[in-house]
Amino acid sequence: MEIEIATIGGYEEVGRQMTAVRAGDDVVIFDMGLNLSQVLIHDNVETERMHSLDLIDMGAIPDDRVMSDLEGDVKAIVPTHGHLDHIGAISKLAHRYDAPVVATPFTIELVKQQIEGEQKFGVENDLVKMEAGETMSIGDSGTVDLEFVNVTHSIIDAINPVLHTPEGAVVYGLDKRMDHTPVIGDPIDMERFREIGREGNGVLCYIEDCTNANKKGRTPSETVAREHLRDVLYSIEDYDGGIVATTFSSHIARVKSLVEFADDIGRQPVLLGRSMEKYSGTAERLDFVDFPSDLGMFGHRKSVDRTFKRIMNEGKENYLPIVTGHQGEPRAMLTRMARGETPYELDDGDKVVFSARVIPEPTNEGQRYQAEKLLGMQGARVYDDIHVSGHLNQEGHYEMLDALQPQHIIPAHQDMSGYSSYVNLCESEGYKMGRDLHVTRNGNLIQLVD
Numbered sequence: 001m002e003i004e005i006a007t008i009g010g011y012e013e014v015g016r017q018m019t020a021v022r023a024g025d026d027v028v029i030f031d032m033g034l035n036l037s038q039v040l041i042h043d044n045v046e047t048e049r050m051h052s053l054d055l056i057d058m059g060a061i062p063d064d065r066v067m068s069d070l071e072g073d074v075k076a077i078v079p080t081h082g083h084l085d086h087i088g089a090i091s092k093l094a095h096r097y098d099a100p101v102v103a104t105p106f107t108i109e110l111v112k113q114q115i116e117g118e119q120k121f122g123v124e125n126d127l128v129k130m131e132a133g134e135t136m137s138i139g140d141s142g143t144v145d146l147e148f149v150n151v152t153h154s155i156i157d158a159i160n161p162v163l164h165t166p167e168g169a170v171v172y173g174l175d176k177r178m179d180h181t182p183v184i185g186d187p188i189d190m191e192r193f194r195e196i197g198r199e200g201n202g203v204l205c206y207i208e209d210c211t212n213a214n215k216k217g218r219t220p221s222e223t224v225a226r227e228h229l230r231d232v233l234y235s236i237e238d239y240d241g242g243i244v245a246t247t248f249s250s251h252i253a254r255v256k257s258l259v260e261f262a263d264d265i266g267r268q269p270v271l272l273g274r275s276m277e278k279y280s281g282t283a284e285r286l287d288f289v290d291f292p293s294d295l296g297m298f299g300h301r302k303s304v305d306r307t308f309k310r311i312m313n314e315g316k317e318n319y320l321p322i323v324t325g326h327q328g329e330p331r332a333m334l335t336r337m338a339r340g341e342t343p344y345e346l347d348d349g350d351k352v353v354f355s356a357r358v359i360p361e362p363t364n365e366g367q368r369y370q371a372e373k374l375l376g377m378q379g380a381r382v383y384d385d386i387h388v389s390g391h392l393n394q395e396g397h398y399e400m401l402d403a404l405q406p407q408h409i410i411p412a413h414q415d416m417s418g419y420s421s422y423v424n425l426c427e428s429e430g431y432k433m434g435r436d437l438h439v440t441r442n443g444n445l446i447q448l449v450d
């Protein structure tokens with residue numbers, strides 16, 4: 001059976017991930033993401049109203065025109081998890097393919113919300129839920145199967161999809177860390193990866209996310225970030241002024257820890273900001289997390305400002321607002337607070353806890369710098385970097401190669417300079433560039449089996 005890989009997006013940047021795998025006549029697409037930094041750089045862009053071709057020209061969504069060179073029919077579109085760089089282009093591209101979107105329940109729910117917000121295209125692809133650990137048959141040959149292996153990442157319900165073919169398995173390994181003690185959900189299923197590496201024809205190809213390949217050692221568990229957060233919040237338990245926390249809205253495990261520790265230090269947590277309400281509300285509705293029944297979640301500006309007024313009236317020392325804005329996004333809640341645009345008044349010595357790291361990208365770095373400066377001008381003091389990454393460090397990469405023993409490797413999720421550490425790592429394991437280690441660019445086809 002011919003096996004071919006199309007590297008469509010996310011091979012020259014972090015963002016707009018998209019890869020297609022052809023097994024004979026059947027094609028499966030993994031991820032359809034948005035490159036948010038290409039959107040942020042233009043002020044006031046409303047992607048909901050924009051046409052795909054304009055977004056492609058901006059570099060915001062994958063340029064999927066290479067798909068016309070791939071012979072075969074798309075049978076499934078498979079986003080691996082709910083981060084925007086993996087699902088953000090579905091509302092712009094999926095309607096071009098007569099195929100269902102297949103993903104885990106939390107991811108499907110986020111895709112559904114995104115499609116509902118789309119204003120340019122009518123996206124009518126079926127949305128099919130499949131849980132981690134499950135397998136479905138692809139196409140009519142009866143020999144190609146799609147399996148979801150449970151992985152741990154900075155968002156719940158993440159998987160690595162595996163396409164089983166008669167020539168071996170293609171493992172799409174983007175976005176995970178090896179967490180054996182996650183705060184929500186099951187540990188990464190390394191046992192299954194080891195089995196896949198050893199059964200049948202083994203692993204034909206492994207597509208891997210190189211984000212942290214330059215970092216030595218191991219990515220800590222979410223439990224480590226949770227204990228770090230506990231340490232910080234408990235240490236300011238006796239502070240009688242304002243404490244504000246921010247984190248990734250989609251990081252439900254982290255939000256859960258913040259909510260619990262707020263209660264521990266005698267403050268009422270409240271989630272503020274549109275995406276805080278969206279992700280936490282969705283996770284709670286789907287039973288991934290059990291928040292206290294009186295936990296307030298407010299997204300609309302009016303209800304947020306009403307909540308801030310109540311906090312000011314009843315005393316800041318009674319509350320822990322958990323807000324959007326960890327990257328200093330101009331329209332997010334924390335940035336509005338920093339600019340003095342909300343009824344919440346910051347005083348000298350108030351604490352702002354960033355349970356996040358600045359995403360190393362110039363737009364974020366600039367915006368975050370500005371937000372922190374503005375907070376500082378109001379007298380607030382910052383606790384920074386209370387976070388662990390969602391991506392594998394070097395030891396995790398070694399462990400994956402050992403488990404899977406892939407015949408071919410395709411590094412992804414970086415630009416050329418970001419690949420170098422992973423290339424060195426693979427070469428130290430006996431792989432060779434141009435032979436079985438394929439460093440590539442957006443818009444290329446790699447034929448693995450003729």
Ligand SMILES: [Zn+2]
Nearest residue numbers: 081083153175
């Ligand atoms: Zn991710």
